[in-house]
Amino acid sequence: MQLCVINMDIDTIISNTPDAIILNLSRRVKERRLELNLTQKSFSKRAGMGYDAYRRFENSGEITLKNLVLCAIALDSAEDFAGLFSRKSYQNMDELLKTQEVKKRLRGSRNE
Numbered sequence: 001m002q003l004c005v006i007n008m009d010i011d012t013i014i015s016n017t018p019d020a021i022i023l024n025l026s027r028r029v030k031e032r033r034l035e036l037n038l039t040q041k042s043f044s045k046r047a048g049m050g051y052d053a054y055r056r057f058e059n060s061g062e063i064t065l066k067n068l069v070l071c072a073i074a075l076d077s078a079e080d081f082a083g084l085f086s087r088k089s090y091q092n093m094d095e096l097l098k099t100q101e102v103k104k105r106l107r108g109s110r111n112e
Helices: 002-013 018-035 040-046 051-060 065-074 078-083 094-099
Strands: none
Touching: 002 078, 040 051, 040 065, 051 065, 065 078
């Protein structure tokens, strides 16, 4: 049983490579576009971005941050960006109190 848990963790780690995350994101955007019954050309126009840029995103995952936000707006999902790098949610009061003890830093000190 423990071996299964370890394999699942390894699979999770492997699937969380930057390329895998980007391709998964482009796949989900494409699925939403198709749910709306839009062609690549009509969706790119609706999003306010170039057709070639959108087509490249669907095919390779390559996209600028601005164009990704434009896609999110066109899919009525812009609010998803609000939680992207937000603070951690806490499981209990002890976790919350520990984080309040840590001094808030204005800059990092490690140079690795």
